[in-house]
Amino acid sequence: MSDVRIFELGKDSDKARMIARLHIVAFPGFFLTQLGESFLTALYQGYIEDDNSGVIVAESIKNRQILGFAAYSKDYSGFYSELKKNHLVKFTLCSLSVIIKHPSYIRRLLGAFKKSDEVRRAERYVELASIGVCSNAQGKGIGGQLVDYLVSVTNFNEYEYISLETDTIDNETANRFYQKRGFKIARKYVTPEGRMMNEYRYRRETD
Numbered sequence: 449m450s451d452v453r454i455f456e457l458g459k460d461s462d463k464a465r466m467i468a469r470l471h472i473v474a475f476p477g478f479f480l481t482q483l484g485e486s487f488l489t490a491l492y493q494g495y496i497e498d499d500n501s502g503v504i505v506a507e508s509i510k511n512r513q514i515l516g517f518a519a520y521s522k523d524y525s526g527f528y529s530e531l532k533k534n535h536l537v538k539f540t541l542c543s544l545s546v547i548i549k550h551p552s553y554i555r556r557l558l559g560a561f562k563k564s565d566e567v568r569r570a571e572r573y574v575e576l577a578s579i580g581v582c583s584n585a586q587g588k589g590i591g592g593q594l595v596d597y598l599v600s601v602t603n604f605n606e607y608e609y610i611s612l613e614t615d616t617i618d619n620e621t622a623n624r625f626y627q628k629r630g631f632k633i634a635r636k637y638v639t640p641e642g643r644m645m646n647e648y649r650y651r652r653e654t655d
């Protein structure tokens with residue numbers, strides 16, 4: 449699709465709420481979506497502001513509407529430990545009304561903040577933490593352009609690969625999408641909630 453502009457949001461961008469709304473539409477029923485718009489706004493604000501992370505967007509040239517986004521981090525473990533250290537109270541407050549309705553979410557929320565330990569690896573890598581395209585713009589090449597942009601700005605001399613996790617089951621579109629773009633399954637695992645996941649890695653092609 450040539451009538452979109454792909455670029456990374458600046459550190460002072462005020463588009464976090466818009467990204468949160470897109471996330472809600474792209475990921476219906478997912479745990480983070482259930483935590484609500486305020487929680488997601490704070491999370492994407494975190495990606496935007498973090499020095500080692502960012503949010504790449506696809507913006508319609510015609511009306512400047514954001515049609516898709518990709519959030520990434522070059523230090524995923526550091527990103528989560530920073531959130532835990534500085535923003536745990538803010539995130540808990542943002543999701544308070546949901547937690548009151550579903551007290552069992554507290555454990556999962558705290559579990560999510562444990563990510564800083566889980567995602568620590570010996571090698572340096574870039575995490576594609578989430579990517580979403582609004583439903584009426586899917587299948588037009590926007591997701592592909594967002595991935596291409598992240599690949600093009602990744603320094604593979606410094607980072608070994610781009611990593612991402614996605615559901616194994618009932619998720620053919622996303623799995624095919626990544627496989628067609630050169631992502632290879634590195635491992636499969638089951639989350640504490642029983643979701644079977646594929647972890648993909650994209651490495652620079654060497655000749």
Ligand SMILES: CC(C)(COP(=O)(O)OP(=O)(O)OC[C@H]1O[C@@H](n2cnc3c(N)ncnc32)[C@H](O)[C@@H]1OP(=O)(O)O)[C@@H](O)C(=O)NCCC(=O)NCCS
Binds near residue numbers: 580582591
């Ligand atoms: C997965 C997702 C990000 C892909 O974004 P997208 O913009 O639909 O992706 P693309 O259009 O680039 O590619 C999708 C398909 O459209 C096709 N396509 C690409 N350009 C096209 C065009 N100009 N016209 C029509 N179709 C096109 C591609 O061939 C591709 O098919 P393939 O997967 O068989 O190769 C999007 O479907 C989405 O947001 N899904 C919901 C959230 C989600 O599942 N996120 C990923 C989980 S981690």
